[in-house]
Every structure is written in structure tokens, then in C-alpha cells.
Amino acid sequence: MKFLLSGEGPTDIGLRSYGGTFEHGPMTLFIDMLAEPILGYSARQIETEPGDILEFCSRQELMDRGKPKGVKFAGKKYGKGRAYFTANAQVLGSLALQRSQSERCPYVAILFRDGDGTRSRDDWEIKWASIERGFPLEGFSHGVPMVPRPKVEAWLLQAHRDYDTPHVTYEGVTGSRSSACDVKLKLAELVTNPSREHLVELIDDGIIDPFAISDACTSFRAFKDALEQKARAALARDR
Numbered sequence: 001m002k003f004l005l006s007g008e009g010p011t012d013i014g015l016r017s018y019g020g021t022f023e024h025g026p027m028t029l030f031i032d033m034l035a036e037p038i039l040g041y042s043a044r045q046i047e048t049e050p051g052d053i054l055e056f057c058s059r060q061e062l063m064d065r066g067k068p069k070g071v072k073f074a075g076k077k078y079g080k081g082r083a084y085f086t087a088n089a090q091v092l093g094s095l096a097l098q099r100s101q102s103e104r105c106p107y108v109a110i111l112f113r114d115g116d117g118t119r120s121r122d123d124w125e126i127k128w129a130s131i132e133r134g135f136p137l138e139g140f141s142h143g144v145p146m147v148p149r150p151k152v153e154a155w156l157l158q159a160h161r162d163y164d165t166p167h168v169t170y171e172g173v174t175g176s177r178s179s180a181c182d183v184k185l186k187l188a189e190l191v192t193n194p195s196r197e198h199l200v201e202l203i204d205d206g207i208i209d210p211f212a213i214s215d216a217c218t219s220f221r222a223f224k225d226a227l228e229q230k231a232r233a234a235l236a237r238d239r
Helices: 026-038 058-063 082-103 119-131 150-161 181-189 196-204 217-239
Strands: 004-005 014-016 023-026 054-056 107-112 143-146
Touching: 004 058, 004 082, 014 054, 014 150, 023 054, 026 054, 026 107, 026 150, 026 196, 026 217, 058 082, 082 107, 082 119, 082 143, 107 217, 119 143, 119 217, 143 217, 150 181, 150 217, 181 196
Parallel strands: 004 054, 004 107, 107 143
Antiparallel strands: 014 023
């Protein structure tokens, strides 16, 4: 099985280097660690080179592929301004479906987008649902939204072994940098250097561990449950 991943920047899914190599971000390591018990192996460890199994598609690459057909625009049913996220999922799902069919290999596609300013649970649910509904519009049934609430730094904080307040998920605060609970600032204070390279190193050293995130963090639990469900379904379909 393979994974097609797309995010927003180097400190979430990662980036493509100038040489074309996929440089893993911390969320790619989270995905690999969460999928390992289902697969029975670490995709990252058995890749002959980065991108063999954990494949990458940048946000710009999604945009360059053009606007998909059949996008339903804002309205009462789907939420104002959310067609953009549905379109992203459609393009990623279409690409995953093409690769799955041409390679005769099951794929799981994961689209990462920060929750940002979604203070309301209803807003987060609309953003999640707008991504979730985009995949099947292209006939792809193994797509997973990855939407931290409010931002990826909240997940990284909770996964850190020195995070001593597991009841605090930051899910009720805005993702604004001007917030009194700015999770970017809190993470920088905890790890000193919140670069992609250093965060990956902390995960590899077991200092940041996704399995340490409390179930009280509903956005992470939603992602973890969806990943498990879609990965198991993709494997079952391949047998």
C-alpha cells in the first residue's frame, strides 16, 4: 500500500527539495507511525528512497493540475467559502486513483490543512467535511482529512514528552498569532528550534510521540480514526 500526502508547508507534511526528493515533515512521521500497526511495517523504513511509498504532492502541484469538474460552491449545505478545500481533495483523490489503477496498488490519500481560526467546533466540522466529501466526488474512497484544531503546533505540543497538561488541547482557541494562547510561540518555547529538521529529529528520538496525544484532542482522534478505517479498507480491497 502507498500513501499520497499533501500539506501546506515543511513543518507539517514536508517539502520537495531542489533535487526533487521528498523531505519528510513531522506529520508524515505521525502518519507512518499510526499506520505501522495496521500495515505491520513502517513505510518510511522500507522505502528504498523517500517518496517510494510515502508520496508527496505539494499544494502548488495541486493548484497546477487545475480546477476539477463538479465542484459545488458555497451555500447553506456545504459552508461558505469551503469549495476550495473540496477542490483540493478532488484533485488529490483523482491523482491517487490514477496511480492506484496504473500501479495496481492500493492508495490512501491524506490532505493536511490547518484549522487556523476555527474557534467554533461547527466551523472545524465544516472544514473537515468539505475535504472529506471531495475525495468521493472523483470516485476515490480512501481519502483522509488531516485538520489540526487550531494548528499543527497544538498536536506537536501535546505529543511532546514534557507536555504536562494533557487536558489542555488548545482546541477552543483561535489560531491567530495575536492570541494569548499562540501555539506556535508555545511550541518554540518548548523545543527552542521548531524547524522541520529538528521536529523530525525529536520524533525519531521519541521525545515527540503521536501516541501520547490524549483522546481529549478531538481533531487528532478524528484523524487517527479515519486513517485507521481507510487504511484497513484499502488493504481489504486489495486482498
